[in-house]
Amino acid sequence: MVEYVNQKELEALQPLQNSLIEIYQETHSWHFMQDNGRRFDRLLRQSLRDTEFFVPHRPPRFVERERFNERPRRAEPGFQAPNAESLPPRAESLPPRARGDLTAQYQSNDLKNGPRQPKVSYALLNADKQLVVGHFPQDRSFSYSSLILDGELIGYFAVSKRNNMLQGYELAFVEQQQHYLLYLAIIMLIVIVVVTIPLAKHFIEPIEKLASGIHALAKGNYANRLSVKRRDEFAQLARDYNELAIALAESEGARKRWLANTSHELRTPVAVLKGELEAMIDGVRPLNMTQIESAHQEVQHLQRLIEDLHALTSADVGGMRYRKSPINMTEYLDEQAVKLGNYLASAKLALSYQGDDKTYAIYGDYTRLSQLFENLANNSIKYAQGATQVNLSWQYDKENRQIHLCFEDDGEGVETQHLAHLFEHLYRVESSRNRTTGGSGLGLSICAHIVNAHQGSIHAEKSVLGGLALHIYLPTVNPNMLEVIDE
Known part of the structure; x- marks a missing residue:
C-alpha cells in the first residue's frame, strides 16, 4: 500500500514535471530554477492543490500570529501592546512549512521534540542527479521520474519514499483488508475442519488397510484379503493386492507339494532298494541275477528321477542350453x-x-x-x-x-x-x-x-x-x- 501511495503521488505531480520541461525548453538549462525555491514551491502547490497530498499554504495558527505582528496605524483608546513573550514568533523564525514552503513537509508540529524531520521531500535534479532546487537529503531513498525533452534526458524529479501511509482512505482500505483477511482465515479454518478431515480419512483409511495387509503378507499370512468397495485407484490397488496374495498362496502350496513329492519320490526307490539288499544280505532272498536285476531297476528309476530333477532345476536357473x-x-x-x-x-x-x-x-x-x-x-x-x-x-x-x-x-x-x-x-x-x-x-x-x-x-x-x-x-x-x- 505504501508503494501504491508513492506511485500515486508521482502521478499527481505529472503536471509539475510537464511545467519543468517547458521551463527547460525556454532556457535550455536549469539556471532559471537554480535556488529558486519560491517558484518551485508555487509550481508544487499548484500541482498538489486538488490532491490529498496538498498541505495548506497558511495554516490558521499562522494567520492568527500574523495578526499579532501587525502594528496599528494609530493608537486606539484602551489599546495595550502585548507582552513580547506572549507574541508568537515572526514568520522568519517559523519552519519552512509554516512559511508555505512545500519543499519539505514535516511530520509533527510539536516543537518540544526537537528539530522536526520532513515527512516527504521534493527535489529537481539535473541529468547527473545533482540538486537544482528542493530538499534532497542523502539519508533518504527517493523515487525518480525522468524528465525527457525531444528524446533527451534533461533531469529528474525526485520524491522521497514514504515510510508510512497518509491518514485517510489508504489506512481505511488497509484496515478493511485486514478484516477481510481475518474473515477469510476463519472461513478457511472452518473449511479445513469440515472438508479436509473427512477427505483425509477417505484417503488414509485404505492406505492403513493396505499397510496392514502387506504386514500380514510379510508374516506369511497369505489368506488375508482386502475388501473392494471403492471405484478409484485404491480399489485397483486392493484388487492387485488380493491377486498378489492369491499368487503367493498358490506358490507356497506348490512349494510345499514340491518338497513333499520330492521326498516321496526319492524315498520310495531308496526304501525298496534298501529292503531288497537287506533281504539278500540276511539270506531271506537268494543272491541271484533275478534279485540283482530288480535292484538294478530301482537304481535306474532313481537315476531317471534325479536327472529329471536336475533338468528342472537347470531350467529354473536358466541352465538348460538351447541352440536355436x-x-x-x-x-x-x-x-x-x-x-x-x-x-x-x-x-x-x-x-x-x-x-x-x-x-x-x-x-x-x-x-x-x-x-x-x-x-x-x-x-x-x-x-x-x-x-x-x-x-x-x-x-x-x-x-x-x-x-x-x-x-x-x-x-x-x-x-x-x-x-x-x-x-x-x-x-x-x-x-x-x-x-x-x-x-x-x-x-x-x-x-x-x-x-x-x-x-x-x-x-x-x-x-x-x-x-x-x-x-x-x-x-x-x-x-x-x-x-x-x-x-
Missing part, C-alpha cells in the same frame, strides 16, 4: 509324427495326424522340441488309462502369427480341478503315487519349460475325444522375415 535356428515346422512335424506313431504303437496306441499344407518356420531348438514331443507321448502312455488313440494336429493362427498344436487322447481324462496343476513339479493326479503307473510327474513340467523357452505357451483342457488335450502355441519368425511357400 530356423526350423521348417511342416517337415519337422511330419518326421515327428512318424517317430511318435511307431513309439505309441509299441504301447498299443494309434496315432492320427493332421497338419497344414503350407510351410512355416519357427526359431527353435531341434533337440529340445524332440524332447517336448517325447514327453507328451510318455505322458499319454503312462497316464491315459484306457486310451486307444492319440491325435496330433496343428494349424497356423494368422491373427496371432503362431502355430497351434494339439496333442490329445481318448483316455479317462483328468478332472477339471487338476488341469491347472498338471505342469507343476512332481504333480500327479494319482494321489497314492502308485508305481504301477510309472513316471515321476516331471514330464509335463519339463514340457512347460521348453515351450516357455521358445516364447510360447501351453495349457491343458478336456479333449473332445474324452481324454486330455494339451494345447501348445509356438510363435513363428518375425513377420518381416516370415515366408509362406507353397509346396
Whole structure:
C-alpha cells in the first residue's frame, strides 16, 4: 500500500514535471530554477492543490500570529501592546512549512521534540542527479521520474519514499483488508475442519488397510484379503493386492507339494532298494541275477528321477542350453509324427495326424522340441488309462502369427480341478503315487519349460475325444522375415 501511495503521488505531480520541461525548453538549462525555491514551491502547490497530498499554504495558527505582528496605524483608546513573550514568533523564525514552503513537509508540529524531520521531500535534479532546487537529503531513498525533452534526458524529479501511509482512505482500505483477511482465515479454518478431515480419512483409511495387509503378507499370512468397495485407484490397488496374495498362496502350496513329492519320490526307490539288499544280505532272498536285476531297476528309476530333477532345476536357473535356428515346422512335424506313431504303437496306441499344407518356420531348438514331443507321448502312455488313440494336429493362427498344436487322447481324462496343476513339479493326479503307473510327474513340467523357452505357451483342457488335450502355441519368425511357400 505504501508503494501504491508513492506511485500515486508521482502521478499527481505529472503536471509539475510537464511545467519543468517547458521551463527547460525556454532556457535550455536549469539556471532559471537554480535556488529558486519560491517558484518551485508555487509550481508544487499548484500541482498538489486538488490532491490529498496538498498541505495548506497558511495554516490558521499562522494567520492568527500574523495578526499579532501587525502594528496599528494609530493608537486606539484602551489599546495595550502585548507582552513580547506572549507574541508568537515572526514568520522568519517559523519552519519552512509554516512559511508555505512545500519543499519539505514535516511530520509533527510539536516543537518540544526537537528539530522536526520532513515527512516527504521534493527535489529537481539535473541529468547527473545533482540538486537544482528542493530538499534532497542523502539519508533518504527517493523515487525518480525522468524528465525527457525531444528524446533527451534533461533531469529528474525526485520524491522521497514514504515510510508510512497518509491518514485517510489508504489506512481505511488497509484496515478493511485486514478484516477481510481475518474473515477469510476463519472461513478457511472452518473449511479445513469440515472438508479436509473427512477427505483425509477417505484417503488414509485404505492406505492403513493396505499397510496392514502387506504386514500380514510379510508374516506369511497369505489368506488375508482386502475388501473392494471403492471405484478409484485404491480399489485397483486392493484388487492387485488380493491377486498378489492369491499368487503367493498358490506358490507356497506348490512349494510345499514340491518338497513333499520330492521326498516321496526319492524315498520310495531308496526304501525298496534298501529292503531288497537287506533281504539278500540276511539270506531271506537268494543272491541271484533275478534279485540283482530288480535292484538294478530301482537304481535306474532313481537315476531317471534325479536327472529329471536336475533338468528342472537347470531350467529354473536358466541352465538348460538351447541352440536355436530356423526350423521348417511342416517337415519337422511330419518326421515327428512318424517317430511318435511307431513309439505309441509299441504301447498299443494309434496315432492320427493332421497338419497344414503350407510351410512355416519357427526359431527353435531341434533337440529340445524332440524332447517336448517325447514327453507328451510318455505322458499319454503312462497316464491315459484306457486310451486307444492319440491325435496330433496343428494349424497356423494368422491373427496371432503362431502355430497351434494339439496333442490329445481318448483316455479317462483328468478332472477339471487338476488341469491347472498338471505342469507343476512332481504333480500327479494319482494321489497314492502308485508305481504301477510309472513316471515321476516331471514330464509335463519339463514340457512347460521348453515351450516357455521358445516364447510360447501351453495349457491343458478336456479333449473332445474324452481324454486330455494339451494345447501348445509356438510363435513363428518375425513377420518381416516370415515366408509362406507353397509346396
